[in-house]
Amino acid sequence: MAAHPVRELGDLGNVVDYIGTMEKALAKGYRSINQLGIGKMYDPENNVWIDPETLDWRYNGLTLRERIENGFVKLKNVNVGRFVKIEGTESNPVLIESSNIGDEAEIHEGCRINFSQIGRGSYIGKFAVVEQSYLGVECGLDESSSRNPTRIRNFTALGDEVRIYPGVKIEHGQRIGPKLHISAEYVLLPHADVRDAHQLAQFRVT
Secondary structure, three states: OOOOOOOOOOOOOOHHHHHHHHHHHHOOOOOOOOHHHHOOEEEHHHOEEEOHHHHOOEEOOEEHHHHHHOOOEEEEEEEEOOOOEEOOOOOOOEEEEEEEEOOOOEEOOOOEEEOOEEOOOOEEOOOOEEEOOEEOOOOEEOOOOOOOOOEEOOOOEEOOOOEEOOOOEEOOOOEEOOOOEEOOOEOOOOOOEEOOHHHHHOOEOO
């Protein structure tokens, strides 16, 4: 038998600890996390990993590399998966910090994502704000406006294939079950655990 000392553990069992562990890992806070441990490093100074198939994939006239070099996309402590579209523009840049972006996700102009997990195939529409939250696979945040942005914040968790309509705010640690659609006709209580359509109906206000 052999033993290996572990200096520190990160808990992935709940949203708060998951986000904290992810943040520390992306900032290289664990000795076992290095360039090879996460993937291809693009910017060592800012701890940015980007899959090569994403970095030089040209869409709408520019690659992600060109968008970053022009200041249209700003990244720090971020891991970006395969075939991800991040469509920041000069007038509406995308800002992402301390977050993991899953394969095939789309993030559109004016978005701000901080300390969050964005699941594979998720769609983050224009001007959305995602902070300290977990989005499952193929979630959709419809396009919103700079005056009334969609906001997902404060350790909120969205299950797979959840859809959030324009301008909706879910900011108090709510948990939303898979495939639910949340529009402005629902007002969710702080820390609500909405598992299915029957529970969601209880929060309808119009």
